[in-house]
Amino acid sequence: MQNTTSTKLPLFLIIVLGSMTAFGPMIIDMYSPALPTVQHHFGSSTSEVQLTLSFTMIGLALGQFLLGPLADAFGYKKTGIITLCIFLLTSVSSIFVTHLSSFIIIRLVQGLTAGGIIVIAKAFAGEKYTGDLLAKFLASLMVVNGIITIIAPLLGGLSLTLGSWRIIFVILTIISLVILSGFALNMPSTVKDEARRLNFKAIFLDFGQLLRKPGFVIPMFLQGLTYVMLFSFSSASPFITQKIYHMTPLQYSIMIAINGIGLIVVSQSVAILVTYIHRYRLFIYLTLIQIIGVVFITMTLLLHGPLWILLIAFFLNVCPVASVGPLGFSMAMEERTGGSGNASSLLGLFQFILGGIISPIVGLKGEYNIMPYVLVITITAILLIALQMIYFRHHNRKNI
Template identity: 65%
Template sequence: IVALIILIGVASQLPKTSKDELKQVNFSSVIKDFGSLLKKPAFIIPMLLQGLTYVMLFSYSSASPFITQKLYNMTPQQFSIMFAVNGVGLIIVSQVVALLVEKLHRHILLIILTIIQVVGVALIILTLTFHLPLWVLLIAFFLNVCPVTSIGPLGFTMAMEERTGGSGNASSLLGLFQFILGGAVAPLVGLKGEFNTSPYMIIIFITAILLVSLQIIYFKMIKKQHVA
């Protein structure tokens, strides 16, 4: 009902686009701009970092209900509390990083957040492999998920600095990529059923390796630019 009210309000107040304005939209220039963006490593790497961190979030959202309730016998209520705590963690971490970004370089923050996320991945894999206690898994999930809302915006900001055309094209490409990548990978965590965690562990392990590799490449690229 609320969504319907908002839709009616927006539709009634939003000015109509004139035919002249519609004619000005040149889709070939949009595609060309996308192509030029995808040729710039300084744009692609932050875009990939942003997209890969959403793989962590989407795969967690898909796998955690089965892992916690089927393998660790958590009740739906307990799972809801865990999910809510991690949600609060996402908010808190993003606010803390928003304060730190004025004091630390964005790439330094990105490295720190990636390290935290990779530590979370290592703990998740160890916990699920050796069936460690539930509290270890909860900490691992927290470390793995909470940096997402900070890595995403930091990657977005760094990529937007390298745009070649209108900022709308760059931002739409960034937004599209992160949700396509995350949405495509999320269903794969359940390939072997709800009691088998190996697909989830493989996905987050590969994602962690890619995140670290991209950080190293990006750091070397920035260092080379500063030397030049």
């Protein structure tokens, strides 16, 4: 392993790898403002166009699961270059696509490669640094990730203001080309760039052991349901805000950017508070904030209340995800039976597949019907409360 002893972190490496960890927000948050426009372009139903988001999430899940072991087997740099090249091709293909069915398949592959790019960036960091320096380096990557998370929806909104939704994929093409060039020409090789044997059988055996442990499964569902709030928001909010409340795509993008700032602030605040407050109590408090958001979203939509109340409710519902998810992740990881990589892969796989399933459901009744979204977030809130009560009763009663 190549461990860097110098405490000075290379800025170029931080920018390239940090940008790679943000490929998820780039392909979801930059694209989501365009959903109503894409629907109109292809003449599809709301649920059909939401499949372009749903299949992207499923691709992200599968990419993080499959390409991690492949990178271990064939080398991080080689796998990273190939994956970035395929991502570049999907971005170019999206510019010229003419059929929705083809676009959905392209988005699946784009999500698959984006998931792999995220895993490879983190693995590269783990190979280059260890200990406190690794923690410092990952924190630096998250700063770049956070900045891109805020900028991505604004770029999406500006693209729609300038013209076609296809401009979004022109931007993604340029970004991926720049990152590919930087990665291929400047990234150092690691010791993992030696061939190693894939062992998917051992991975699935470990998955089976994990899924038999309630102490792992319940936090996995708690984390997954929390992300259902985020994914259903990403899928439904473009239509609710633009079709029912008549926001422009740029205004919607600004709302997403503000929520992105909220996600970062909440995440950093909880990182400090966890030193003073037991993490499960924090988990409960943050979930309660989400549920308050659900109540106000439901009341506002059913009564067609003011837009400003709805935007605040969205903020309350979405912002805790940045911390509730990692807290659930940490509770589940305590129960892992094998390596942390397999447990982490299973948690990531579950949350994105759950998001991929939910996304088209919220649009089943059309672009002006809010009932599927209201039902999804209400049922999710009830399940979160029930699972927290079960988890508290069986696992954390003595520790809180």
